[in-house]
Amino acid sequence: MLNLNLIDSELELVPEKMWDDYQIRKIAKNNGKNYKGMLLDSNYMHSAIDRYFPGMSNRMGRPDIFHMFLNVVQDSILNRKGLLSVRIHTKNNIIIRIDQETRVPKSYNRFAGLMEKLLVSGKTETPDGKILMSAQEGKWDELLEKGMKNILLSPKGVRRSTSEICVEKDLNVFIGGFSDGDFTSDVYSQIESFSIFDNELTIWTVAWKIIGAYENILNL
Amino acid sequence: MLNLNLIDSELELVPEKMWDDYQIRKIAKNNGKNYKGMLLDSNYMHSAIDRYFPGMSNRMGRPDIFHMFLNVVQDSILNRKGLLSVRIHTKNNIIIRIDQETRVPKSYNRFAGLMEKLLVSGKTETPDGKILMSAQEGKWDELLEKGMKNILLSPKGVRRSTSEICVEKDLNVFIGGFSDGDFTSDVYSQIESFSIFDNELTIWTVAWKIIGAYENILNL
Numbered sequence: 412m413l414n415l416n417l418i419d420s421e422l423e424l425v426p427e428k429m430w431d432d433y434q435i436r437k438i439a440k441n442n443g444k445n446y447k448g449m450l451l452d453s454n455y456m457h458s459a460i461d462r463y464f465p466g467m468s469n470r471m472g473r474p475d476i477f478h479m480f481l482n483v484v485q486d487s488i489l490n491r492k493g494l495l496s497v498r499i500h501t502k503n504n505i506i507i508r509i510d511q512e513t514r515v516p517k518s519y520n521r522f523a524g525l526m527e528k529l530l531v532s533g534k535t536e537t538p539d540g541k542i543l544m545s546a547q548e549g550k551w552d553e554l555l556e557k558g559m560k561n562i563l564l565s566p567k568g569v570r571r572s573t574s575e576i577c578v579e580k581d582l583n584v585f586i587g588g589f590s591d592g593d594f595t596s597d598v599y600s601q602i603e604s605f606s607i608f609d610n611e612l613t614i615w616t617v618a619w620k621i622i623g624a625y626e627n628i629l630n631l
Numbered sequence: 632m633l634n635l636n637l638i639d640s641e642l643e644l645v646p647e648k649m650w651d652d653y654q655i656r657k658i659a660k661n662n663g664k665n666y667k668g669m670l671l672d673s674n675y676m677h678s679a680i681d682r683y684f685p686g687m688s689n690r691m692g693r694p695d696i697f698h699m700f701l702n703v704v705q706d707s708i709l710n711r712k713g714l715l716s717v718r719i720h721t722k723n724n725i726i727i728r729i730d731q732e733t734r735v736p737k738s739y740n741r742f743a744g745l746m747e748k749l750l751v752s753g754k755t756e757t758p759d760g761k762i763l764m765s766a767q768e769g770k771w772d773e774l775l776e777k778g779m780k781n782i783l784l785s786p787k788g789v790r791r792s793t794s795e796i797c798v799e800k801d802l803n804v805f806i807g808g809f810s811d812g813d814f815t816s817d818v819y820s821q822i823e824s825f826s827i828f829d830n831e832l833t834i835w836t837v838a839w840k841i842i843g844a845y846e847n848i849l850n851l
Contacts, residue, residue: 454738475737482699486833488840517695518674519739572850613706620708623843630792 420588506549568604573624640808726769788824793844
C-alpha cells in the first residue's frame with residue numbers, strides 16, 4: 412500500500428477577514444456564489460489576498476494544484492488496482508480523506524464547486540449516500556502510520572532517487588501541499604526527509620515519480 | 632531525446648456549423664468572447680455539440696485534457712533537462728509545436744484563452760517576440776521520424792511494460808489525443824503499436840508512464 416499525504420495544503424474557503432472586500436463580493440456575485448462558502452483562488456483573487464495577507468498571494472489559494480494532483484493520482488494504475496490512498500491535510504488543520512473510487516471532475520470549475528461543497532458540509536457523496544470525500548478537523552501527525560515506513564519529501568531532504576526511496580512494501584509519503592515556501596507544521600523533526608530532484612517540483616510531479624517507482628516494484 | 636506526439640486531438644475552435652446555436656452565442660456573450668474564436672468545450676457545450684454532431688459530445692471539445700497533459704509533461708524532470716519534445720496534431724490537421732521552455736497557465740480559464748489565441752493567430756509569443764507555440768497545417772505522418780524508433784501507444788497494441796518499450800536512446804511516441812473512441816487517421820498500418828495497460832488510460836497517465844520509464848534509463 413502506498414499512502415500519499417499532502418501537508419499544510421493551501422486549500423481553503425475565503426477567510427472571514429476578506430469577506431468585506433469589494434473584489435471578493437464582486438467575484439461571488441458574478442459566479443452566483445455566497446462569498447462565505449467560496450474557495451480562495453489566487454488566480455482570480457491575487458490582489459485581494461495581498462490586501463489582507465501582504466506578500467502571500469503566491470502561496471495562498473491554490474485549488475488548481477489539487478485539481479491537477481487528484482486527476483494525476485486517481486487515474487494511475489496503482490489507484491485503479493486499489494493500492495493507493497490519498498489524504499489532504501490543509502493549513503487550517505482539516506484532513507480530507509478520499510475514497511479510492513472517487514474521480515474528481517476534469518473540468519476545473521466543477522472541481523471548485525465540489526471542493527466548496529466538501530469544505531462547507533464536511534462531505535461529498537454519491538446519490539445513494541456513499542461518502543466519496545470527507546473533511547474533518549485534524550493535525551498532520553494523525554497521518555503518521557506506525558506499521559509503515561514514513562517518509563517526507565522536500566527539496567531540503569537527503570538526495571535520493573525514487574527507486575532508492577521506494578523499497579518498502581508499505582510506504583506513507585508526506586508532500587508539501589503548497590507551490591511556494593516551506594512547511595509551517597513541524598514535520599522535519601518527526602520524519603526522515605528525502606529530496607528526489609535538485610530543484611522544486613510541482614506536487615503532481617512528485618506524486619507520479621513516487622507512484623511510478625512504486626508501480627515498478629509491483630511490475631504494474 | 633523523447634518526442635511525445637498527440638494524434639487526432641480533440642482540440643478545436645467552435646465549428647462554423649455551430650455558430651448560430653443559441654447556447655454557443657450565450658456562452659460567448661457571458662464570457663465576453665467572439666463565438667468564431669472560442670474553443671469548443673464539451674464541459675459547457677455538451678448539448679450544443681449533440682445538436683450538430685449527434686452522439687459526439689463525449690469525444691469532441693476536450694481542451695481540459697490537453698491542459699492536464701501539458702502541465703504534467705512540462706514540469707517533468709525530462710523536460711527541464713531539455714530532453715522532451717511535444718507536438719499536438721489535431722483532428723483538423725493542425726500541428727501545434729511547443730517550445731521546451733513554454734509553461735502553460737495552471738489556471739484552466741487562462742489556458743483556454745491562450746489556446747484560442749494560438750488557434751486564431753497561429754502562434755503565441757513572449758513580449759520580446761520569442762515563439763512559445765505555433766500552429767500550422769499538417770498531417771500526422773509529418774511527425775514520423777526516420778532517425779528514431781517510432782511507436783504507437785493504443786489499447787489495441789501488443790501488451791508490453793513501459794520498461795520494455797523504452798529501450799531506445801531516441802524515441803518518437805504517438806498517443807491518441809482523445810478520451811473516447813479510436814484514431815481516425817490511418818496510424819495502425821504505419822507504426823508498430825503497443826499497449827501498456829489492460830484498459831484505457833488518460834493521455835497524461837500514458838505520458839508520465841513513458842516519461843518515467845525514459846527518465847529511469849537516464850537515471851533522472
